[in-house]
Amino acid sequence: MTRLKDLLAARYSCRAYQARPVEEALLREILSEACGAPSGGNVQAWSVVAMTGPFLEEFGRFARNEAVRHPELSSASDLFYPDDLPDPYRARRREAGYNLYHALGIDRRDYDARKEQMLKNFQFFGAPVGLIVHTDARMVRNQWLDIGAFVQSVCLLAADAGLATCIRGVWTQFRRPDDPVKAMIGLGNDRRVACGMALGYPDAKHPVNIFRTARTPIDEYATFLSERPD
Ligand SMILES: Cc1cc2nc3c(=O)[nH]c(=O)nc-3n(C[C@H](O)[C@H](O)[C@H](O)COP(=O)(O)O)c2cc1C
Numbered sequence: 001m002t003r004l005k006d007l008l009a010a011r012y013s014c015r016a017y018q019a020r021p022v023e024e025a026l027l028r029e030i031l032s033e034a035c036g037a038p039s040g041g042n043v044q045a046w047s048v049v050a051m052t053g054p055f056l057e058e059f060g061r062f063a064r065n066e067a068v069r070h071p072e073l074s075s076a077s078d079l080f081y082p083d084d085l086p087d088p089y090r091a092r093r094r095e096a097g098y099n100l101y102h103a104l105g106i107d108r109r110d111y112d113a114r115k116e117q118m119l120k121n122f123q124f125f126g127a128p129v130g131l132i133v134h135t136d137a138r139m140v141r142n143q144w145l146d147i148g149a150f151v152q153s154v155c156l157l158a159a160d161a162g163l164a165t166c167i168r169g170v171w172t173q174f175r176r177p178d179d180p181v182k183a184m185i186g187l188g189n190d191r192r193v194a195c196g197m198a199l200g201y202p203d204a205k206h207p208v209n210i211f212r213t214a215r216t217p218i219d220e221y222a223t224f225l226s227e228r229p230d
Contacts, residue, residue, distance in 0.1 A: 007159045012213075014164030014198070015100075015120075016206035017127040021052065022199065026161055027129060030199075034153035039146035045139050046150040046194070049132040049185045056130045060123035063181045066174070067122050073173040074118075080169060088216075096213050103211045121170045127198035132171060132185060137192045147194045154197065164202035164209075171196035 031048060039045065051059055067074065085093060098108065106113045124130040131154070135147060155165045171193050174181040182193065202209055 004156070007156045011155050011159045011165070012209070013166040014127075014200075014202045015125045015166055015208040016203040017125060017164070017198065017200035018203050019126075019128065020201045021128045022163065022201070024052075026163075027052075027199070030154060030157045030161065030163075033157050034150055037146065037149040037153045039149070040142040043143060043146070045135045045143040046147045047134050047191075049134070049187070051130045051132075051185070052128060056124070056128075059181075059184055060130065062184060063171075063174070064119050064122035066181050067119060067170075073176075074170065076173060076175075079172050079175075088220075092216075099211045099213065100208070103207050105207070118170070121168050121196075124168075124196065124198035125166065127166075127200035129199040131197040131199060132187075133194045133197065134187055134191045135194055137190050139192070144194065151195060151197065154199075158199055162201070163199055166198045168196035168198065 027050060031050065035044060035046070037046075081089075081093070101108055101114065101117070104113075104117060106117060108114075120126075133147060133151060135143060151167055155167070158165045172195065174193060177189055179187075182188070182191065187193070
């Protein structure tokens, strides 16, 4: 078994996959072990729709078309980042975007190519498994934290099995009343999408999978207190 710190170091957001399918037994194992994640009051508010094969293909096509038909959905700023994201967060976000487009040879001013890249999110970047993580629409902040723990557990368990993942926030934009993308996977207005996830064997040589994002040094985000307070 790989050590946890090696798995944390090995995980990255994979945006190109091999066509090789993921065995259903392995997928079930990952999803059932991921529920070892903690949750406030043990409410376990996470639910998952796991798609493969022709269903995934059809769903991805449909969602992509919906995203093209309704570009206004992706501009809901309360879903993705706060308005006027301040530094240092803004700078980090910009650097991550720059590295992604640079890896793909896409000029930052080439808006068509950037849009095309963004739309690939809806087809899970060709991954053989597409997951939609969703929850009861009545849930509040604590349950969203719990769902984050579940999602990271899926990522690490997948990495342990030699698989790669990418969490996809773009799926949250499908939240209109009676949204047809949600409806296609049986989710009504009482359910809210937390994120999508691609999962599969990585195409490790693809340029989009070669760059790695940087992390901030510990002293910029952690404070250590030990002296008796005044
Ligand atoms: C909640 C969440 C939403 C994300 N949404 C997307 C997305 O829609 N598309 C995408 O390509 N990557 C998405 N990512 C991946 C991040 O860009 C990535 O985690 C970050 O740049 C750090 O890189 P790493 O995962 O390779 O370490 C998302 C990650 C998280 C945690």
